[in-house]
């Protein structure tokens with residue numbers, strides 16, 4: 001996770017109503033009172049209102065016109081009043097035609113007003129004379145048209161995407177007994193982690209498995225229940241029905257976003273918004289949709305910056321945002337503002353509110369306009385000036401999931417978001433040229449770039465890139481597909497080496513390729529392992545794309561190491577030094593351990609029909625979101 005890679009282990013790792021205007025929110029132009037679209041205030045046309053709203057407006061307007069006419073005909077010298085008050089002009093412009101012609105002009109205006117008034121009354125009468133069934137029919141056909149067009153205005157609401165039966169949320173049993181057994185073991189690990197959390201930290205964010213109490217991280221402000229929300233979909237796909245039911249009840253009764261404290265927009269988005277959306281899509285339970293949209297709305301003030309690049313931190317009560325004080329001259333962070341796209345597009349889909357999608361499409365626009373040094377994206381961008389901060393580039397912490405979301409935005413759009421596709425493959429090209437290197441013993445790694453100089457270090461977080469290259473291989477230019485898969489396999493191997501070269505067979509936070517070492521952590525503050533998923537995530541994708549048994553074998557090695565060194569009496573804990581002979585525990589059971597690490601392990605030993613990649617993409621916290629088929633799309637017009 002972006003921020004986390006910079007922090008020592010002792011600190012938390014960073015790394016409407018549905019139809020609320022949506023269903024019938026806007027009558028398409030040409031509705032019952034289409035001729036009155038000029039009446040809309042401040043550029044908002046009447047076509048943006050419901051039929052009933054049009055009536056009310058019409059009646060108010062008719063009353064107003066009648067009053068004006070009363071004034072014109074019954075007050076003394078009313079035409080002057082009209083021209084002097086309603087059509088006031090600066091004196092110099094008032095009578096260039098001379099007094100006589102001025103009166104004629106006023107008379108012309110009056111005639112036009114009278115005509116419009118009469119026409120409005122005629123149309124209102126016509127509409128009122130229509131039988132109720134026809135009026136209902138008008139409304140329905142307007143709704144249908146809107147749904148079919150799949151578009152609306154920025155100010156308007158769209159028809160939220162209706163719930164669709166999810167594909168592949170229950171898969172076949174594993175074909176072979178060995179995988180079945182291993183998968184059962186992983187489910188047992190999930191149960192152990194969950195039960196301990198439930199017993200000792202229920203409703204709090206995370207568990208301290210040694211002290212057997214709750215752990216709170218300032219990433220979520222006062223929002224509580226991170227482990228519950230992060231675990232929902234894992235519980236569901238593992239068939240842990242009672243636990244899922246408990247979690248759902250807690251969300252219904254306790255999940256509260258009215259917190260007067262700062263939260264990390266990125267963390268809250270990937271864990272809470274992502275977890276809720278995913279739980280909705282796999283279970284169809286309305287509560288999750290409602291909570292996701294409620295939270296999404298609370299995050300919107302984060303985008304109130306001169307460029308629309310969001311703040312990293314937001315007080316959800318006051319709506320005041322700011323950036324991490326340590327981030328290059330008040331910059332926002334690439335991996336944070338670049339990791340909102342998938343969730344925000346889905347928020348628009350499920351709410352019918354296009355604003356969410358507009359916010360993230362604007363981020364895309366700002367980024368597209370900027371010059372990129374050597375085609376690379378620096379990790380820092382100032383949200384006020386719209387200029388890059390320090391030229392530090394990384395596919396690990398601070399940069400990682402930005403690249404992941406470019407690829408997944410394209411895939412999630414059913415491969416229609418061509419801009420995202422181009423940005424992704426161009427970025428990978430620049431990464432290959434400037435950051436990817438091979439060690440003297442043939443290990444491929446992704447270095448970090450600081451103002452043109454390479455630091456030959458790779459973070460555990462960077463290991464997700466193996467899975468990303470594999471997932472993107474198919475869409476790469478034809479002559480590059482094989483190359484992307486090879487690259488993915490090489491990264492998987494290097495990351496496996498980083499595990500294998502430790503005493504505990506669990507990977508360090510960062511490992512280096514300099515000073516005579518390869519894939520080994522040399523600094524004490526880089527030797528910790530906090531139950532992170534990235535290496536296992538890459539094994540899972542490699543297994544899906546190649547079915548090479550070594551990926552299951554490597555995954556199983558990780559299971560054994562987790563059991564041996566991280567499992568304690570009260571749950572699972574991170575480790576301070578993976579090269580030591582005896583584990584020293586950090587006493588935190590991270591919520592992503594249940595959301596990601598255990599889910600990816602479970603998928604690794606499942607058949608490919610569980611959450612099939614043709615139908616789902618995983619957000620960066622491993623929460624599955626459905627690919628949005630062209631025919632089902634609500635927000636097409638925003639994406640273009």
Ligand code: DMJ
Pocket residue numbers: 001002014015401461532533534592596620621622
């Ligand atoms: C998770 O919260 C997400 O995967 C994030 O993108 C970075 N990594 C952490 C877990 O390591």
